[in-house]
Each structure stands twice: as structure tokens, then as C-alpha cells.
Amino acid sequence: MAKPISKKGSRKNVRIGSRKHTRKIPKGVIHVQASFNNTIVTVTDVRGRVISWSSAGTCGFKGTRRGTPFAAQTAAGNAIRTVSDQGMQRAEVMIKGPGLGRDAALRAIRRSGILLNFIRDVTPMPHNGCRSPKKRRV
């Protein structure tokens, strides 16, 4: 009698957990950080907790290839695939940085099937050096 009760209870717990898990991440935010030498793609939930992330470096690209559009595409694909499998359906995209990988990462995100609410470029205005006044001729 004890065994059947335990089994039934266990099944219930498992189901409740799985249902909760599915509902947890329907929406998210995808951050793309694109420098000239690397691209990092991070997926968070709406509250900012990281769900998945990938970078050109972690995808195995080294040296000059880390800054290429293809590396960015691969990194984005890896990060998105994980959250897509978990059932994420909608996301906002935040892009930061001038690197070559920004467009490629964006294309990979579009092709993933996740609906994009909007895409926002949050690259801040770059800082310059100081302006030295030009020397006057006598």
C-alpha cells in the first residue's frame, strides 16, 4: 500500500514541475555585444536573469576568426537554440557595439523562429580623445 501511494505522489510532483518550467520563460531579452574582435550573445528572461549565452570564443573560434560575421552567427545560433528548445517564443533584441558580427547575429536570431518584439541599438555614443588646438603659424 505504501508503494502505490508513493508512486502516485511522485508522478504528480514531476508533472507540476514540468508545467511550471514551461511557463517560466515564454519571453526574454537577447543581448548582442559586438566588438571588433568578438561577439557575445546572451539571452535573459524579462527580469534579467541569464538563461543562455554564447560567444565566438566559446564556439571554438580563435584569432582573427573571432571577429568574423560567421563566428557571430554561430554564437548567436548556439545561444538561441538552447532557449528555443525550452519554449521561448518572443524576445526583444538589444544590440551594443560596432563589430562586424552584429548583422550576422541578428540574421541568425531572425531565422531561429523566435518572434522579435523589437530590435533596439543601445550602443552608447563613443568617447573621443581631447581636441588639441592646431598650432598657429607665426
Add this chain to the structure above:
Amino acid sequence: MLLPRFSYLLRHPPPLHAMARAVTCATQPSHFHASLGIATSRHPVSLPSKSSLFCRTFHALARCQSEEMTRRRVAGVRAGQREYRKARRRAPPKSKGKELQLCVDICIEEDLPDDPEILSIAELLRLNVPMAMKLVFDGLKGSRYKTRDTAISDVGGFDSVELSVLLCNDEFIRKLNKEWRNEDRATDVLSMSQHVPGLKIPILMLGDVVISVETAARQAEERGHTLLDEIRILMVHGLLHLLGFDHEISEEAEVEMEREEEILLKSLDWKGKGLIRSAFDAETNSNFHQDSADDELSKDRKKEGSLRFYKPKFRYIFCDMDGTLLNSKSQISSTTANALREASSRGVKIVIATGKARPAVIDIFKMVDLAGKDGIVSEFSPGVFLQGLLVYGRQGQEIFRSNLDQNVCREACLYSLENKVPLIAFCEGRCLTLFRDPLVDSLHTIYHEPKAEVMPSVEHLLASADIQKMIFLDTDRRVADTLRPYWSDATNGRASVVQAVPDMLEIVPVGTSKGNGVKVLLDHFEVTAKEIMAIGDGENDVEMLELASLGIALSNGSEKTKSVANVIGLSNDEDGAADAIYRYAF
């Protein structure tokens, strides 16, 4: 099956490659294949992935039917084993790995030339930049800065920090400046932040520091230090911007950033002032410059240096010889020779504009190893000789010649014989005279003109060759009191009288001058006055100095010359020409 691969990854973590070349074009086929190969065999090892994998396994296990439950259990067991091994093997690296990893990628943009100096600077930056980052991170722990943006405060929570440094040319940074800041001009450094506050991943991505090597080279020249020193200063400036400092928001912020710059540069023992201080000093110098021009000129002499990326301000420098390149002993000093050599090596062409004949100039330059096809003067180089009566263009071809009127020549010869005044006739590369005299010899021994040939009679001299100009030699007083007044009248509009040196009176064809010769040469070169700088001293240099966009008269020159010049430089005995070249030409 998975275990061996995973062990391999653990044992051989991918090495970090610091130096790379940025690719501005689309991925090439070979790249694609190589990348594809790498992608095929990749194994992501990241915490979120592991976590999600674990969740998925659990989820799948929960959903399977009773028949498959047994298999899943076996899978579960394997997962458990894997977890155990992971934890076990990670232990040693973790104990070592408490240090923060600083990843600095130094990239050289494609359009920059493959230059050993740039490559060596990039190599040095691979060592220098992590040192600077470490120092600045230590400084961040104290919260003594009021104006710094504290988005980046504690880097202890990250496994690694990434910074990207890109060395490029003016064109590339101008495009960036235009696209991101709406300023269509090149600048020295741009800091482009990619930091996302609150994003908790193991990598802290600071961003890019983009430095134009060409602008840095020009600024290094102005500030009197090397290109490496300047790039270090710009890198420190850019790094502080990425960490939240901003000198433009207020005076207090400027003071704080300047102080941090000074601290970093001093701690690292790097040469030079911070960028903010340099800009301030440059402004101060500019104001001081107006008050005391002479002091400024002497203090502000620029240092030599090899800068291949720096474009000189002028393409041509027209130089007089006597009283300018030559000192009072009629020699080119070693300092002046080095300056001419330096200018030539940087792509500035030295063009001689003189009253001398070309063979004389070649002889003078031979003494300092600057003659010949690869030197400053040769049979194949352009120049203005005999006060513009002979002008040679590209490859040393004659492009202008002006002869003296035959009758004026005859009268001058007769005057020379009657009054016993030594006379020399210049005929292209030869010098002719009527009788031997120490003054005639001195023209050869001191001024290096061709040795004068004594002609038996006036008719012989006139028949020998075309005469471009004639020179009477006498004492200063007799030239001024007797010769000049007489010949000013006697030429009667058929010739001009010029006095380049106090003890010589020159008779030259009408309408010709060194300035005219220079003009003819400029037309031949098809260049504008903007690209011309001229250095001279004598009265005959006035037109040349006015013609050039920058005219420099040496202090030993005539008052008339100094009054029309843009700048008055040091005297010829103080290597004034060399000083002018270093100060203004580059």
C-alpha cells in the same frame, strides 16, 4: 563516448590568441570551410548550457513512458557519473584560477600597411595593456571618484575581462567617427563601450579602443615622443573612458580623469603626459606662442624620428645655397646634411634654387655624400641655377634658358679690360674670364664654381659659348660706389643688375630672376604653392619666398627678405636651414 572528448577539452583549454587582423570583407570560402570544420567539432562548455542540459534530461525523463523508462534511467546514471567526474576534475583548475583573466585582443586593420614598426608596437601592447588594466582595476576598488559612472565597479565576480584594441588608419576612424558621432573627420582615439550593466555572465566585455596610427604619429611628432609612447597614452585614455570616466561632463570630472591618467602612466613608467594634460599644454603653448615668438621658436624644435605613416606638410622645399644651406665657410654642415637626408627619406623633395652653376652645386653636395642619382642634386634632378637663367625639370632636363645680350657682354668685357676689374662669364657649366686674378681664383676655391678659363681676347670669349650672366668682382665699397651705379645706367634696359653678395655685381638678362625660375619649375611640376616651402636669405630670394606658401628667411639675410618672409629662422651658421626643416616641413 562523450567522456573522452570532454576530458580532452578539459585537459587542453583553447589558447588565447591576442594578436589578430580585422577582416573588413565578407567571409571567404576558405574561412568558411575552416570555420565549418571547427564548428563541427565544437563542444560548448558553459554553465548555462550545462544547466539547461540537465533540465532537459530531467524533463525528458519525466515524460517518457514505462517502456522507455529503463533506458532513461541508464542515461540518468551516466549523467550522474559525468557530473561526478566534472566536479572532480574541475577542482585543481579552480584553486589556481581565482585570478581574473584579462583578455586583450590587439587587432591591426587591413588597410594599414604591413609595417615592422606597427607589428612591434602591437606585440608590445599585448604585454602593456593587461598591465594597465590590472592597475586600473585595483584603483577602482576605492570609491574615491565622484564623477565616475559606477556601472563597472567590482570585477571580482567575473572569470575574465575582454578588451579589444584596434589599430587603424585615418580613413577607417573617420568613417567610425562619422557613423557613430556625426563628425566627418579623423580623430586619435575612439572608445566604444559594449558593457551591459546587470548582465551576469562570466565575461565582462568592456568594448573597443580604436586608435588611428596615422593621427597618433602626427601627435607623437608634435609632442616629441615616439609613436609607441603616444599609442600607450591614447590607450590609457580610451580604457578610462570604457570604465566610466568622462572628462567632458564637468571640470571636476576632467580633473579626476586627468589624475587617473597621470597615476597610470607614472605607475607603468610610460613616457608622456596624459591626453587631457597634453591638450591643455598645447592650448597654453598656443597662447604663449603669440607673446614670445622667438623664445617659442628656439624651444619648440622638433625631434627627428622615423614615421612612415606621417604625411609631410610640403612636397617640395626650395633652398637657396649661399647664406642658407652653406655656412660662412661655404660648406654644408653635417646637421644640415642630416636634415636634408631626413627630409628626402620622408618623401619631401629638395630643390636647389641658386645663383651657382649646377656643377658647382654637385661638387658641394658630394662633400656630404648627397650628390648623385639617389642624392639631393645630380644631373637627373630638378633645380634652378644661375639665378633662374637655367632651369632643369624632371630627370634633369633643361626646361628654360635665358642668355645675356651679346652687346652687353662685349661692353662688360671691354670695361673689365680697361678698368682692370676681374670679370667672370657663366656659360652653362663653364666659367670664362679675361685675365688671372686672385678674386677669380677665390670663386673656385671658396665658392666651388668651375675653375675659370682664361680667354685670349674678348672675341674669343664671346664666341666660345652662350653667356647667361656675368659677374664683376671687387671690394664691397667699390662695387657699391662705382660699379653698381655705372652698370645700372650702362645696361640701358638690356640687362638687370643684381647684387647677391656684397663684393659681387651680377649682370643678368632682363625679366629673369630666381623667382621666375621657380615659377617655371612649378608650372613644369604642375603643383600649387600650397605644396611648396622655401628657405632663403638674399634679396634675390624675395620672389621665391613670396611664391611659396611658407617662406622662411634666415636671420643672416637682408632686411627686405625678412620683411616678406612668413618666418624668420636661425642664421646659416647656426644651421638655420636644418632647424627650419625639422620645425616646419613635417
